[in-house]
Each structure stands twice: as structure tokens, then as C-alpha cells.
Amino acid sequence: MLLRNLAVVAAAAGALAITLPGTASADRVGGLLITPGESVDQVPVRLKTEKGCPAGTTGYFATMTGHGLDNVVVVPASDVSMSLTDGFVVPVAYTFRDYAQDNKTTLSGRYQVALHCVDAFTQQEFGTFTAEVDFPEPSRYAAVGPAKGPARNTEPIMPPELGLAEQPGVAPPVEGGTGAGQPQPARQPPAGQPSTPNDPSNSSDVDTSTQAAPESSSKLFYYVAGGVAVVVLGAGIAVARSRGTRTESDSE
Template sequence: MFAAATAATLGAVGVASADNPVGNLGTVTGNKLTGLDTDAPTWTTAAGCSPDSDGYNLYIHGPGGFNGGLVATPVTDVGFSTAAGFGVVQGQTFKDIALDNSTTIVPGKYTIKVNCVDQFAAETKGSFTRDIYFTSATAWQSNNPADPVPTTTALSVAPASPVTQGANVTLTATVSPASATGTVQFKDGAGNLGSPVTVVNGVATLSTTALAAGNRSLTAAFTGSSALVGNSTSAAVNYQVNAPVVTQTSTALAVTPSGSVQAFTPVTLSATVAPASAAGTVQFYDGANTLGNPVAVAGGSATLNTSTLAVGAHNFTARFTPANAALFAPSASVAVALDVTPFAGVSASENITTTVVAGELLISVANQNVVLPSPVMAADGSLLTTAGSLNPIKVVDTRAGNPGWNVSGQVSDFSNGAASINGANLGWTPKLVDKAAVQNITVGAQVNPANAIAPGASAPAGLGLASSRTLATASALGGNGTANLSADLALNVPTSTVAGTYSALLTLTAI
């Protein structure tokens, strides 16, 4: 009872403590890494208190009103231990501590201090401490905002080893947190692989074919973009690169033209190297003498052109030299013979051509309107008649082959919109106005008009232009040139036809 009463009394008045002293017994850890001023965290000591103590209290030191340290938990022995670390419940929130002491929380560093005390003697025997940082009046965190954000870097390599030297290997670095900005330098042992690679969303990647044979030690070193982003290096990845097995090659040679050529003839030497993936050069030889410079192999082929071969017998070969002797073996073709004979001169020729154009057949009428006089009554009073002539019709034939032509005509019924006259009542007598001297033209037969038949009636055979009738014909080999045609017209009109102006369309066709 005496100890309990003493503990209560001491808890009320507190135990004297220097301003923000460094803990000499170790550190405390909190049950959270970040929080608010309304929090009252639980803190755990790193070890038990010294044997000469029998209780503890909790103080918070910081800037402003917290400078001398303010009580957060009065002296108590609840959960106290000298044998192992123990939990300390912060008795008040940061905000309540400030209110009770008529002060405010300002941003800055605060020290959580758990003091081990001798309750009877009211003496502090040692302390555990922990720094926290208020970044505003209401929010705190356990890490110093001025310290770099810690990062970790992990490295993966694909494909899985072992691989053959020269294989394409991809190194992928994953940086945490993904928001960390900076670059990754990939390394093979102490040597750099390429240039630093920018980290994007926590990832940086490098592909290389330059790994040497052997057991490689690959790492990824992250460098932050600012002092507030911490650097980190991945664990080493042991990666086996095996020396390549030398691939045998073969070289074939073709010479074009083959067999025998005259001096100064262009000659092409074509070498084919297998496999086509073999990189290197081909040196062409004429006997023991080189021809030109080595030619790079592209897609398994190399070519040399020459027109300066001396007269005589030649034996050509092609020798392949690999770019990487560790990957491919050299090879040489069998000899290809070519006999170069003295120059016997050259000849030339010219092809003379001309093109006969197809030409065309044209038909045209300068004046498309033909007006016949008003019909008059026939002497016997059976019908009305009128007559006239077609305007000149020009036919021009410029066609190749001079196949001849035929011009025909066909008329529609005459109409004034309400009434009509049968087109078969129109007849003609074809005429040749003029022609070229070389043309052979025959005018068509006279076509008599029907005898004033009614609209819609069929004309007797051979009468009228309601059916297509020949105007003129030019014979084969006699049509080229220009001819002008015409025809005299005769129209019979039924006496029952009502008064008015009637029009018909005469269609002239040249074929």
C-alpha cells in the first residue's frame, strides 16, 4: 500500500528530467510509423529497465512549449520489467498534452522518452528514446523528412542461365518505392553495362549481347534524382555465360557469264556463305592473286564485279573469313574456271518503229433543225403532203485499216404533245453532196413514205423511216476521208391530223 501510494504521488508531480536528453538504455519503437496529433501510441522499449529502478514515466520533448519536456504518462509500474522490453501506453494524445500545458504543436523534431525511475527516491536511472517528426501541427511521421527516402533495388535477368555468349540478355531492375525517380546503372562485376537507364514507374531495363563467357556477377545500382531519394544496389545475380561452339561454314562461288568471255566483258563473281547468319567478309581470288578488297557478307551473299580481266585462263575462288572466329569457322569455295578471249569488237543496232493510230469515225450535222413547209392537200383530197431536204451530214473516217462504213437513219413519230403523226409517213431519197476522190461511196435506195397511215399503225414493208434505212455506204478501203451526205424528204399526213406544229427526231448512225 505504501508503494502504491508513493507511485501515485510521484506520478502526479513527475520526475525531474533534463531537456531532450539522449537515452542511455536504448530506443523505443511505436505501434505505428505515422499518425495525427489525436493519437496516443503505444511505445515498446528495446530492453528492460536497469535493476535499480522500479517504475517508469513517459515524456515528450520538442520545440516551443515542449522544449523542457511534457508528461505524457505519469510514473507507473504497470507492465514494468527489468528483464525484457515492455510496452508503455502514452497516457494522453499529443493534442491533449499541448492543451493541458497551454501550448501548441509546431512542426519539428520531437523525442519520445521513457524514463526508468526509482519511485521512492524520485530519481531517473536511465532512459529509452525515439525521435518523431511533426510535418504540420496535426501530422507526424517516424522518419526525418530531411533524410533521403530509402529505396530497395531488385534485379532479374532473362532468359535463365546458362546462355551462349552473344545471346540477347535482358536485365530488369525493380526499384521500390515505384515513385522513386532516378537512374539505374547495370553492372557486370565492377564494369558498367551500357549507360545509366532512367527509371519509369519503378522499372529500368537493359538488353545486351555483350556478356563475356564465364560466371558473371550482375548487379543494378540505383541513384536517386535528388538528395531526398536514397540510393540502393541490388543483390548480385550469378549468371553463367558459356563460350559458343564454333559453327562450320561452307562457301560456294558462281561466275557469270561462265565458260568463256571476250576481254572487257563485265564479269560477276557471287559467293554464297552458309549458314546465312554467318557474319564476316569474302576475299575473291584469281589464282593466288586477290581481286579487289574483302566484301562484307550480307544475308549469306557477297558479290564482286569486274571488266578488267586479262586475256587467258583464270581460276577464281572465294574465301570466307568470319567476323568472330569463336562463332563461325572460315571456309573456301572450289575453283571456278573462266577463259578470257581477245576482244573481237562490238556491234550495235537500232530498232526503227512507228505507231499507226487507231483513228476514228465521226458523224456530225452543222444545223440540226430541218423545217418542212406546212402540208397541203393532195389533188384527190386523200391526204396532206409536204417535202424538203436534210441539212448536210458530214462523215469523217480516219481509222486505220480503212474498213469502210455505213450510215443509216430512223425517225420517231411526229408529235405536238397531244397528237402525233406516224413516223412511217416520212420517206427519203438519199444524196451524195461531195466526197474525197479516193472514197468509194454508194447512196442508199429511195424509201417512199407510207400512205398517211394512222398513229400506231405498222407501215407496209419497205415504206417509211420508222425502221432503220441506209443513207449511204462506203466500201472497204474506200471509206477514209470526208464525205457530205443529204436526202430529199417527203411526208404524208392524214387529213384527220389536228392543227399544230409537229416535231420528230431523226437519228443518224455511222458504223
């Protein structure tokens, strides 16, 4: 009786293991292209899948395995730029040296880099893309065989056909106006307003009161100066007459 119960439990556990997502190992569905194909361990690295992920994939992540690294996640779970039809590019989160330092190891020999196509919710794997990287010395690496990409990152991460409206963080253009990411037209002056409001050659912009001010000030100066001259002249005549009167009285 006990053996029969154990057999039933084992069968149920086996059936449950079959139905649980992510328990079966996923097959290799293609290779990865590593760019730069050969460089120092401090450069940013990108991975490009040979083709799109299998049907049912809604996300991906990438790991690196080798001396001192045991399935270390080098690309966190994401679905950015993922495709089910064409190959896509994803950046490795940090440099190879960063992973060596974080795991307190020295990179040496060959490592496998694997990108896992998964269901983002259940983590069930539908296939993997793999490549090998060799570290002949701790500070340098070289991708092995067909995984060796160009010497520089020249391919954009976001596919060219992805428009502004589909890119994360970019607002779509507004119909009948200008949206984010589009050049704004030059501002035009309102109808009837001159394009150079401070141009002295434009008579409509010249303040006539400021032109009349210097002329009025000069006339006022002349009036005051003339009045002062008359007062001084009159005072001089009065003094002269007073002196003449005193001289005549003294002579008598």
C-alpha cells in the first residue's frame, strides 16, 4: 500500500514537472555576433542574434559562463528591440572587467555567452543564441569563429524602421502641429508688424517725443542765457550811473 502511494506521488510529481514552465532545457536556435569582435575588456559590448526569437517569446536575457563566472546575467530581462522575425541588437549591461571584479575572479580561457528567448511572465525558454569568447590574457578578449563581429559598434540598437511614435520616451507628433523630436519652425512676426521693430529707418517705430526733446531743451537754454545777459547788463548800467552821480557830487 505504501509503495503504491509512493508511486502515485512520484507520477504526480513527474506530471507536474512536465507542466511547469521553464523546466525543459531550450535548444540552441542560432548564434550571436559580438561587437567589437576583439578588444580590451573595458569596452562596451553588443550582442546581435542570428535571427528572431522563436514564436511565443515575449522577452530575453543573457548569461555568461566560464572560469569564475557561473551563469552570470550580463543582459537583464527585457523586451526592448526584440523581434520574432529578424536578428536584433542588445547591449551588454557592463564591461567584461566589471563582471570579473564583481565576482572576484580573473577572466581566463573560453566563456559561453547565451541569449535566452523566454516568456517574460513564466520564464519558459523557447530557444537560445550562443557564442564563445576567448580571453588569452585577462585584459583582452576575442570572439571565436563566426561570433567575431566588426571592430566598432556602428549598427544602431533601435531598428531604423522604428519611428518616433514607437520609440520609448518619444512623444508622437501632433497632427496639424509639431511634436517632440521635430524641428520647430522659425517664429514669424504678426501681420502688419515690421520684422525689425528697433530699426531707426522705420518711421513707425521712432518715438517723435524723443526727437523733439533736444530741440526744446536748446531753445530753453537760449532763453535763460538771454535773460541772464539782460539782468547783468542792467546791473552794469545801474552801477555806472551810481558812480557818475557820486563823482559829480564830489566835484561840487
